[in-house]
Amino acid sequence: MEILVCVRRVPDTSENEIELNPAGNDIERDELVYSINESDNYAVEEALQIVSRVGGKVTVVTVGGDDDEEILRREMAMGASHGVLISDDAFSGSDGRGIATILKAFAQKGQYDLILTGVQADDGAAQVGGMLAAMLDYPFASLVNSIEVLEGRKLKISREIEGGNKEMNEIDLPCVLSIQTGINEPRYVGMRGIRQIASVPIPTFSASDLGVDPAAVGQAATKVKRVDYFVPAVGRGAEMLHGSREEIVDKVLELVAAKGGLK
């Protein structure tokens, strides 16, 4: 099975305190730790596990710039056969629809049976996979947390729905799936593995390579534009406890006891 996994490099929100820049038009990025988007990493692992069961190859693709090569190399060190960077000044500032348009053009240059994305990235929009599927006229399923390959170019998948329930579906190939975290246990990638991949050239595709009309993507084509970032005025907010740890512990227990939280 030929599998394409669309990935993105994002600031790791679990490791970073996000601050706004003075102009409020972006976050302060200088000190941020970046990594592959968490659910994208699960998607790559899932692709690798499928290929190890039924054969085939995994290609990892991202739309971005030179800095984004590091995550392609990381996923290649996990076992992906190919890493591809799609990069062009014309792509800068694309919204979700723009990114899906670019990925569609790339997907159509190959013969992919299955296209995976992570369920959502740092903007929390959860949009590119569903848009890409609609553009390709492929079936789509979101929040996928298990995949079984069936006979006759079909998959049996489960989706994570409310209350921990699983919605079981059969879906025809080719299709697009957005992968939920927890679907598998992504393998560890050591520095040694990444070093071995360090000198492998990463092919780069531009707008003209893909036949993408620059007017259909990028900042000018967006239907959805972010005006600014802001930190919302906190309504009630927590009463922050200060002092020594001993004092804080006593205060917490006093309050918890008052709420009926101590036996």
Place this chain on the structure above:
Amino acid sequence: MPRIFAYIVHKDGVVDDSATELAFAARKIDPSASPVAILTGWGAGLDAACDTLRSSFTEAWKVASEPLVYPNAELVRKALVKVLPPGSILLVSHDHFGIDLAPGLSIKMNSAFVSDVLDITGVEGPQLNVVRQEFGGQVSAHVRCDISSGAVVTIRPGAFKAPAGASAGGSVVDKSSDVGVLSAKRRYLETLVPEVGDVDITKHNVLVSIGRGIQEEDNVALAQELADELGAAVSCSRPVVDAKWMEKSRQVGSSGKTVKPKVYLACGISGAFQHLAGIKGNPFIVAINKNPKAPIFQVADIGIVDDLLEFLPQLTNRVREMRCVAAK
């Protein structure tokens, strides 16, 4: 101003709580709007759901077709493309169904898409102004959406609390004949309910709940020791289940359990809205997190910025001491 529609989720004849939230969101886009509810389905359940909506919408469009008996997003999308007038604004709840339906629908409608909207600040000409969150809820963004060719907008559950209002006295319009034959390349099979775990976190008054901040599987014991002293249970947020450190049955959130404790100790939990959606009954929330920007501090009663792995054992010891003193 384009017409505003709200796609209403229902099950067994009961309309989802999001229906009134979508009606309220529609009025925030246009206070003079009479938003139209759209429901898809089949049989008596659909009729009952349509009937219920008369109280919150002036008009409900019923789309009945046997393949729509289960809300398969691909079939619902095909039905909506046929029924919705071009250029409409469609509101959908940002839940597992909305995530499945909405992005692809926006492509097929050739309209703008903006998701997980927390607030709507108004319309200026062809622009709809909304508020979203990014970076795990650490910052918000003002976003401008071009609605000149319509829009699909998903609304964060719980973000639009409608004031109780008078009945809208709506009517039901049958649009089923617009839909025609429906078929899909994805077919619903069944819904699997998870096995009940060893501990039922929904039955406990006090929960020691752990998130990504617990860092390692071995550290789960620190939370268990505190829970044992407090007579509490240990619950968790999604990353702990993803890492396979706890069973799915211990997860609090929209894709896990809904809990109603009196006291909730959120230990190393960032406070994603999907997690908060599982905490009901307005418990006393104590949040411990090393990141002072963590969104959990916006909803907690008491906040402590500290290293969990040092704070938890000290808290456990102090509970133990107090109980020894009490026993004497």
